[in-house]
Amino acid sequence: MSCMDFEEHIWLYDELSPEQKILLDKHLLTCADCKMIWEQAQALAATSKVWQEDVPAVEHEAQLTHKIMGAIESKRDQKNSLLTLIDLINTRWLRYSMASLSVLLVITFLYDRPFAEHSTETVSHEIPEAASLTRSDFIKDRIKVKKTDDHHFSLLACIENRSCPPLIIEKKKYYENR
Amino acid sequence: MIKPIPLETLTLAIQGDRRAFQEIVKCHQSFAYAVAYRMVGNRADAEDLTQEAFIRLWRNMSKYRADIKLSTWLYKIVTNLCLDFLKSPRARRRKLDNDLDDAVHVDSGLTPDAILHGQELRAQIEKATEELSPMQKAVFVLRDLEALTVEETCDVLSINADHVKSNLFHARKKISQKLSAIYETREPKNL
Numbered sequence: 177m178s179c180m181d182f183e184e185h186i187w188l189y190d191e192l193s194p195e196q197k198i199l200l201d202k203h204l205l206t207c208a209d210c211k212m213i214w215e216q217a218q219a220l221a222a223t224s225k226v227w228q229e230d231v232p233a234v235e236h237e238a239q240l241t242h243k244i245m246g247a248i249e250s251k252r253d254q255k256n257s258l259l260t261l262i263d264l265i266n267t268r269w270l271r272y273s274m275a276s277l278s279v280l281l282v283i284t285f286l287y288d289r290p291f292a293e294h295s296t297e298t299v300s301h302e303i304p305e306a307a308s309l310t311r312s313d314f315i316k317d318r319i320k321v322k323k324t325d326d327h328h329f330s331l332l333a334c335i336e337n338r339s340c341p342p343l344i345i346e347k348k349k350y351y352e353n354r
Numbered sequence: 355m356i357k358p359i360p361l362e363t364l365t366l367a368i369q370g371d372r373r374a375f376q377e378i379v380k381c382h383q384s385f386a387y388a389v390a391y392r393m394v395g396n397r398a399d400a401e402d403l404t405q406e407a408f409i410r411l412w413r414n415m416s417k418y419r420a421d422i423k424l425s426t427w428l429y430k431i432v433t434n435l436c437l438d439f440l441k442s443p444r445a446r447r448r449k450l451d452n453d454l455d456d457a458v459h460v461d462s463g464l465t466p467d468a469i470l471h472g473q474e475l476r477a478q479i480e481k482a483t484e485e486l487s488p489m490q491k492a493v494f495v496l497r498d499l500e501a502l503t504v505e506e507t508c509d510v511l512s513i514n515a516d517h518v519k520s521n522l523f524h525a526r527k528k529i530s531q532k533l534s535a536i537y538e539t540r541e542p543k544n545l
Contacts, residue, residue, distance in 0.1 A: 191519055228498070
């Protein structure tokens with residue numbers, strides 16, 4: 177072992193095993209530098225003992241106790257009103273229900289599928305065989321119509337607009353008769 | 355020495371009885387304050403940290419298990435709060451202030467010289483430990499000033515024995531070097 181290894185042992189003398197202490201004691205008999213470090217460590221150990229006995233004391237114990245209990249009281253009052261509310265809603269099924277409802281609302285409001293595409297498919301099944309030749313014209317027509325805002329179908333707009341359902345029926349009849 | 359808490363008082367406190375908890379506060383606040391003061395070196399901060407420690411203890415009282423000592427648990431809370439405080443910007447600003455004039459020893463049996471010596475001692479500790487990292491300071495305070503064993507220190511700080519020894523080695527070496535520097539620069543005092 178080198179002096180560097182012994183140095184660590186010197187500073188941690190009280191943590192050493194009996195065998196390590198014997199080894200260190202032997203080394204200290206022969207090494208002056210380590211002996212000097214040993215003396216510093218012993219001086220610190222003596223100083224630490226004095227520091228240990230000098231326990232910092234609270235200036236006003238009763239006041240500190242009162243301050244601590246007062247702080248606990250005020251936090252308890254704040255907590256009570258909030259806790260009641262949290263307890264009411266903090267059930268698993270309610271949390272899952274709220275999460276599902278939130279997802280459904282997001283999908284509903286973001287979903288904006290043009291109704292005309294659906295009606296195109298429906299109508300195409302009902303159009304007699306003879307009218308199928310005009311289907312490509314019809315599709316081109318629908319594409320043009322789709323570009324205008326007036327004919328762009330929105331579910332939300334339909335729900336808000338009471339005249340929407342009759343308009344849908346009218347359009348359906350129009351395409352059926354073409 | 356910490357007075358042991360009767361089991362009945364402890365049980366009542368766990369159940370939420372504030373009077374029983376007040377008894378715990380009275381028994382333990384001195385030692386909690388001592389640890390906090392030794393860590394942060396300031397009376398006002400030590401009181402605030404002691405208060406916060408007991409608030410946390412109260413909040414978690416229902417989780418207390420009889421297999422661990424209440425004092426160990428409180429040591430853990432106080433030390434963790436002190437470590438967080440020492441890492442905070444406020445602690446760095448406070449480092450410049452020194453209110454050791456307020457650190458009066460309550461023991462009425464001391465003479466003025468002894469009180470002064472006590473203040474001087476605390477000044478020495480504060481000066482000598484100011485360059486330690488928070489963890490080194492915590493290990494030194496718990497092991498050398500609070501006289502906890504290595505195992506207890508490991509438990510309080512949630513680190514292994516090698517970390518404790520490594521921090522203790524560096525802390526003791528730095529403090530010794532700092533004390534040597536302090537004594538070399540001090541002029542002899544006429545007592």
